[in-house]
Amino acid sequence: xxxxxxxxxxxxxxxxxxxxxxxxxxxxxxxxxxxxxxxxxxxxxxxxxxxxxxxxxxxxxxxxxxxxxxxxxxxxxxxxxxxxxxxxxxxxxxxxxxxxxxxxxxxxxxxx
Amino acid sequence: xxxxxxxxxxxxxxxxxxxxxxxxxxxxxxxxxxxxxxxxxxxxxxxxxxxxxxxxxxxxxxxxxxxxxxxxxxxxxxxxxxxxxxxxxxxxxxxxxxxxxxxxxxxxxxxxxxxxxxxxxxxxxxxxxxxxxxxxxxxxxxxxxxxx
Numbered sequence: 001x002x003x004x005x006x007x008x009x010x011x012x013x014x015x016x017x018x019x020x021x022x023x024x025x026x027x028x029x030x031x032x033x034x035x036x037x038x039x040x041x042x043x044x045x046x047x048x049x050x051x052x053x054x055x056x057x058x059x060x061x062x063x064x065x066x067x068x069x070x071x072x073x074x075x076x077x078x079x080x081x082x083x084x085x086x087x088x089x090x091x092x093x094x095x096x097x098x099x100x101x102x103x104x105x106x107x108x109x110x111x112x
Numbered sequence: 113x114x115x116x117x118x119x120x121x122x123x124x125x126x127x128x129x130x131x132x133x134x135x136x137x138x139x140x141x142x143x144x145x146x147x148x149x150x151x152x153x154x155x156x157x158x159x160x161x162x163x164x165x166x167x168x169x170x171x172x173x174x175x176x177x178x179x180x181x182x183x184x185x186x187x188x189x190x191x192x193x194x195x196x197x198x199x200x201x202x203x204x205x206x207x208x209x210x211x212x213x214x215x216x217x218x219x220x221x222x223x224x225x226x227x228x229x230x231x232x233x234x235x236x237x238x239x240x241x242x243x244x245x246x247x248x249x250x251x252x253x254x255x256x257x258x259x260x
Contacts, residue, residue, distance in 0.1 A: 022171040023139050052142075052160075054167045055227040063223045083160045090233045091226050092218040 003031045005040075008107055011076075012040040017049040020057030020084075029060050033067075041073025044106045048079035053087050065097060074098070078106040125152075126191040133177070133184040133203060138170050141188055145199070148190040152197050154254070161234035162199055162254050168231040169201050169250050177205025177248070196236070196255035204247035209240045 001024035002017040012035060020028060035043065043064070061077070068075045078100040080088070088094040100106035127148050131137040142163045149159045170186055178184040187202040215229035216222035232238050237253035 019139060019142075021139060021142075021167060022135055022175075052163065054164060054171065055224070055230055056171065058226055059223045062221050066221055066223075082157075083164070086160075086234075087164070087230065090230055091215050096218050096221060 001028055003028065005035060007040075008044070011042045011044045011107055013044045013046060013103065013107070015046045015049070019052040020047075020050050020060070021052060021054045022056035025056045025060040028057070029063065032060075032064050036067055036071065036073075041068055041071045043068060043073070044076045044078055044100075044103060046078050046103050047081065047084055048103075050084055051081055053084045055087075058087055058091065058093065061097070062093065074111060076100055076106040076109075076111070078103045126189065128187060128189040130185050130187045132182070133174050133186045133205075134182070135171065135174050137186070138167055138174070141170055141186070142167050145188065145190065149197065152190075152192055154197060158197075158254055162197070162252065165231040165235050165238070165252050166199055166201065168227040169252070172227055173201070173203045173205055173248075177203055177208060196253050199252040199254075201250040201252070202243060202246055202248070207242050208248050209242075 001020060003014060005012050005014045007013075014032070014035070016028070018024060065075050076098045079102055080099060085094070085099075088097065088099070098111065100109065129141065129144050131141060145163055145166050146159055149162060154162075166188065173186055174180065184204050189200040189202070191198050210228060213228045213232050216225045231252070235252045235254050237251070239251040241249040241251065243249040
């Protein structure tokens with residue numbers, strides 16, 4: 001799993017590449033924790049290059065969601081591939097996250 | 113096709129993989145599985161579903177069965193039987209049969225507990241068995257309209 005981030009206005013855009021699974025999620029949690037510690041509390045995760053997510057990856061994102069909410073921040077997920085979206089729908093967590101069809105809309109939407 | 117030929121054909125379609133029961137092996141299992149599922153008349157969605165289910169079962173074995181200790185193996189067997197694909201996962205962890213499989217309610221925002229429910233939701237059957245002298249046997253069955 002590769003992670004690259006850059007600032008886009010008030011958001012930090014995080015591009016992730018690779019499977020988000022039981023093997024990669026600990027490293028992902030560490031990277032995302034570092035962003036939060038740097039005061040970047042409004043995150044857009046671009047998941048276009050994430051073809052697979054399992055329950056460990058999902059749990060990592062739930063953890064992140066709770067962390068940003070605790071800091072009055074926001075978390076937006078963009079460009080979910082069908083297998084990834086399916087996991088959110090099967091667990092009914094799609095309703096708990098802000099999901100966007102693409103990064104541009106995630107960045108410009110006023111949000112919920 | 114006479115019976116002997118059919119048995120040979122079925123045997124030829126069965127493949128297996130044995131790896132150490134470690135989390136770092138789980139992605140390798142998934143990638144091997146995708147290759148093993150090629151040419152079995154499965155849709156991309158079916159392959160993706162089985163990859164998810166096998167990932168969840170294997171991660172569960174390592175984390176909760178072997179509890180991160182070294183020494184236990186995981187064996188994955190893939191076969192085609194009567195228009196369905198069977199994936200059998202064998203381990204030597206302590207006996208495991210879940211009482212019930214239920215995902216946490218979404219509003220709880222639980223940071224875990226989704227794995228078995230996800231696995232169950234993407235296959236047609238999931239069976240948790242104890243194999244005599246061989247520990248646990250988890251069987252995943254995937255079938256669909258695309259089969260003759």
